[in-house]
Amino acid sequence: MIYTYLILVVVFWIIGLTIWNKFYKNN
Amino acid sequence: MLTESSLLLWTVIILLVAYFGVVTWIGKKGSAHSKSMNGFATARGKVSPWLVGASFAASYSSANLFIGVPGLAYQHGTSVLWYTLGCFGVSWVGLLIFAKTFWRYGKKFGRVSTVPEWLGRRYNSRTLQVIVSLLILFNVYYIVGQNVGLATIFETVIGIPYFWGIIIGVAITILYIGLGGAFAQMITDGIQGLFMALASILIFISFFWTIGGGINVFGELTNQLNAVDPNLTTFVGVDGPYNSVLAIMAVQFLLFSFILMPHLLNKILSIETEEELAPFTLSSGIVLFVISTLMVLGGLAARVLFPTLNSADSAIPMYVIESFPSIIAAIMIVGIISAILSSTDSLYLGVTTSIGNDFYKVLAPVFKKNISQAKLDLQSVKVAKGSLILVGLLSLYISLDRPDSLSILIQFSFSAIISGILAPITLGYFWKKATNYGAIAAVITGAALYVIFTQFNVIANIYLAMFFASLASFIVMGVIGLLTATEEHEELVLKKIS
Numbered sequence: 001m002i003y004t005y006l007i008l009v010v011v012f013w014i015i016g017l018t019i020w021n022k023f024y025k026n027n
Numbered sequence: 028m029l030t031e032s033s034l035l036l037w038t039v040i041i042l043l044v045a046y047f048g049v050v051t052w053i054g055k056k057g058s059a060h061s062k063s064m065n066g067f068a069t070a071r072g073k074v075s076p077w078l079v080g081a082s083f084a085a086s087y088s089s090a091n092l093f094i095g096v097p098g099l100a101y102q103h104g105t106s107v108l109w110y111t112l113g114c115f116g117v118s119w120v121g122l123l124i125f126a127k128t129f130w131r132y133g134k135k136f137g138r139v140s141t142v143p144e145w146l147g148r149r150y151n152s153r154t155l156q157v158i159v160s161l162l163i164l165f166n167v168y169y170i171v172g173q174n175v176g177l178a179t180i181f182e183t184v185i186g187i188p189y190f191w192g193i194i195i196g197v198a199i200t201i202l203y204i205g206l207g208g209a210f211a212q213m214i215t216d217g218i219q220g221l222f223m224a225l226a227s228i229l230i231f232i233s234f235f236w237t238i239g240g241g242i243n244v245f246g247e248l249t250n251q252l253n254a255v256d257p258n259l260t261t262f263v264g265v266d267g268p269y270n271s272v273l274a275i276m277a278v279q280f281l282l283f284s285f286i287l288m289p290h291l292l293n294k295i296l297s298i299e300t301e302e303e304l305a306p307f308t309l310s311s312g313i314v315l316f317v318i319s320t321l322m323v324l325g326g327l328a329a330r331v332l333f334p335t336l337n338s339a340d341s342a343i344p345m346y347v348i349e350s351f352p353s354i355i356a357a358i359m360i361v362g363i364i365s366a367i368l369s370s371t372d373s374l375y376l377g378v379t380t381s382i383g384n385d386f387y388k389v390l391a392p393v394f395k396k397n398i399s400q401a402k403l404d405l406q407s408v409k410v411a412k413g414s415l416i417l418v419g420l421l422s423l424y425i426s427l428d429r430p431d432s433l434s435i436l437i438q439f440s441f442s443a444i445i446s447g448i449l450a451p452i453t454l455g456y457f458w459k460k461a462t463n464y465g466a467i468a469a470v471i472t473g474a475a476l477y478v479i480f481t482q483f484n485v486i487a488n489i490y491l492a493m494f495f496a497s498l499a500s501f502i503v504m505g506v507i508g509l510l511t512a513t514e515e516h517e518e519l520v521l522k523k524i525s
Contacts, residue, residue, distance in 0.1 A: 001105035001262050002245040002324070005112060009320050012116025016312055019123045024305040 035348065036185055038357035043199075046365055050203060054211035076303040078217035080310025082369075083294045085220030087118070087286075088318045089169075089370030090176025093223075093363050095434030097326025098340035103267030104252060104259030104330070107323060109275045113282035114319040119312045121283040126295050126308055128456050133296050140296060141377070142289035142448065143385035149455045151519060152463035153389050155470070160385035162447050162474055163289055166378050167422050168440035173200070173371040174426040175433050176340075177364065183344035184360055189429060197423045204372050204415060213297065216369040219362075224317040226362040229355070230325045230346075237350045238328055248324075251331040259330065268435070268488060277490035281442060284449050284497070288441055290377035318366075340433050378418050383411025435489065439481060442493040447474035450500040459520050460512035465504040473500030 074082075092114065100107040133139045136148040143163065147156030177200075178192030187195065240247025249260050258265040269275055286292070298307055322343065329342035336345060343363070348356045388407040392398060398406075430436040450473060451466040477496035479485060486492040 001108060001260060002249055002327075004262070005105075005108040006245070008112055009115060009316070012112070012120070013316070016116070016119045016123060019120060020305075020309060020312070023123065023127060024308050 035353045035357050035360075038354055039184070039360055042357060042361040043364065046361060047203065050211055050215050053214050074213045074217070074297070076298055076305075076307040077310045079213060079294055079297060080307045080312075081218075081220035081314045082213050082216035083122075083291060083307070083311045084314035084318060085216040085223060085366065085369045086294065086373040087114075087291060087315060087370075088220075088223065088366060089374075089437070090173045090367045091434055091437040092319055093322055093366055094176040094179055094340050094343055095172070095432065095437060097323050097329070097343045098338075098432065099267065099434050100323050100326030101330045101336070101339045101342040103264050103269065104256070104261065105249075105327065106261060106264030106267065106269040106275075107326070109269055110278055110282075111320050111323045113279045115316045117279045117283045118286050118319075119315055121286045122311060123308055125286060125452075126304060127301075129292060129452075130295050130298060130301065130304060132456075134301075140293065141380055141384055142287075142292050142452075143381055145292075145296075146448070146451055146455070146466065147385070147389075149519060150451070150461070150463035150466045152467070155451070155463055155467050156385050157389055158467060158470055159448060160381040162444055162470060163378055163381045165440045165443045165474075166290070166374050167418060167425065169437055170371060170374050170378075170418070170422040171425045172430075172433050172437035172440070173367050173374070174422055175430060175436070176367050178426070179338065179340050179433070180344050180360065180364060180367075183341040184348055190427065193423060193426045197419050197426075200368060200371050200375070201415065201419045203368050204375055213294075215365075216373070219365045219369045220314045220318065222362050223366045224314055226359045226366075227318050227321040229351070229359060231321045233350045234324065234328060237332060237346075248327060248331065252327060255330060255334055259327075268490065271488075274488050274490050277488070277494040280497075281438075281445065281490055281493050284445050285441065287445060287448060287452055289381070289444070289448075290373040293373075293377060293380075375415060375418060379411045379414045382414040383407040383409075387411075438489055442489060443474050443477050446477040446493055446496040446500060447471070449473065449497050450504045454501070454504055454508070455520075457520065458508065459517040460508040461504065461520070462508050462511045462516045464511045465507035468507050469500040469504035472503045473497055476500070 092111070096107060096110055099110070129145075132149060133145060136145070139145050139148060141160075143156045143159040146159050147153055174193050174196045177196030178187075178189050181187040181192035181195060182189055234244050234248065235241070238244055238248050238251065252259040263272060263275065264270040269278065295304075295307075298304055325346045326342045329336070329346040332349065333342075333345055336342060344360065347359045347363075350356075351359065384407055387410040388403060391403060391406065447470040450469040451461070454461040454469075455466070473496050476499050477492055480492035480496060481489055486495060
């Protein structure tokens with residue numbers, strides 16, 4: 001479960017950065 | 028010759044005094060700034076957005092995350108990790124989704140400094156503003172949780188009895204807030220967020236020598252937890268609040284909407300320009316990730332190392348003083364104390380600002396017909412500052428009856444607030460037929476149902492209770508909106524959402 005947790009944390013990083021790139025970066 | 032424990036104690040005291048000294052110095056620089064209501068509440072435009080982001084993450088992370096949730100992990104094992112996963116992932120995504128529109132509305136309304144005021148403007152309803160400011164009083168229980176966190180640290184580290192720990196905790200909190208004001212808070216909270224990030228990373232690194240196992244340290248931790256009790260390593264908890272997939276989903280729903288907490292949204296309102304939202308949201312994400320996802324693992328490690336603690340909430344203080352040399356442990360303990368203070372100050376500020384800005388300032392003109400605007404603003408700041416002591420004493424009184432779990436108490440308080448304001452804020456974003464009547468009904472329905480569900484044990488799981496109370500609040504707001512919306516209401520929605 002701990003390793004799953006760490007992988008899911010990385011997955012959320014990717015989701016968050018994708019949204020950030022689309023809506024917040026360079027405007 | 029100093030013994031280990033007195034070395035720890037004196038280092039903690041010296042560091043705390045130094046920390047308070049820095050806060051006082053920054054507070055003096057900002058004191059001219061907090062004379063007006065707006066300056067008192069948000070310190071707008073005076074602080075770098077990178078630091079505001081760190082301060083958002085620091086205020087987000089309270090005794091709940093540093094003491095309470097590791098305590099739950101100590102009791103219930105790895106299923107608690109779903110909570111901290113949501114604290115970083117779902118909450119950050121929530122911030123990214125909500126921040127821009129909320130900020131744009133704030134801009135459209137001019138200088139709005141609190142959430143009740145935002146709602147009052149969005150729905151053109153002073154009644155709604157006053158009702159939401161009363162709802163924010165639930166935050167007193169949130170503050171109680173912070174007091175309990177401080178007392179637990181003092182008890183574990185220094186051996187002060189719980190009763191005196193509460194008194195000392197409330198006293199240093201009030202002192203800390205009195206020294207600063209919003210300007211000092213924003214800066215010290217930002218610095219404190221970075222400080223806490225360091226402490227979290229130290230906890231993470233320490234597993235290599237406390238648990239061992241080299242690169243497979245978490246495999247080793249899982250094996251050792253399994254040896255203590257196989258129920259501690261399951262994906263879905265066997266007991267505790269995370270004992271069903273539905274409850275875990277409801278936790279994510281709660282944490283997604285958690286960033287709508289008034290003391291956090293106030294941070295967004297202190298951003299000056301739309302361009303600055305980019306560094307603000309990125310910095311929030313980075314700091315939130317470090318300080319919310321790592322500390323909980325210390326609670327799991329504590330279960331392996333000290334399986335018979337009297338109070339599960341003392342897992343982290345115990346882990347810190349047993350795993351690090353005295354000086355490092357003292358720095359981390361002060362880090363955790365300052366982390367608790369950084370949330371508590373935002374909470375006090377949120378509650379007292381609402382009493383001054385949304386309660387007194389709105390209701391006073393009703394009773395005193397010909398009061399001047401300038402005088403009213405000055406009086407509102409006085410009321411806000413005066414209510415600080417009252418809120419502190421009230422929280423002290425409630426804290427004396429020690430809760431079983433600090434986390435559950437804190438999560439009760441913020442769930443009640445969120446159940447009330449979730450529908451009016453989210454529907455207010457984009458729905459033309461969101462009306463003031465619907466919003467008032469939704470606030471009352473959501474908060475009242477949540478309290479009824481939890482207090483009369485209608486729905487035992489606090490997360491499911493919050494989900495169903497919010498759902499009812501959305502339905503009520505939807506139905507009333509459809510029945511009462513007129514063109515006048517539809518004019519209030521933000522036209523351009525690009």
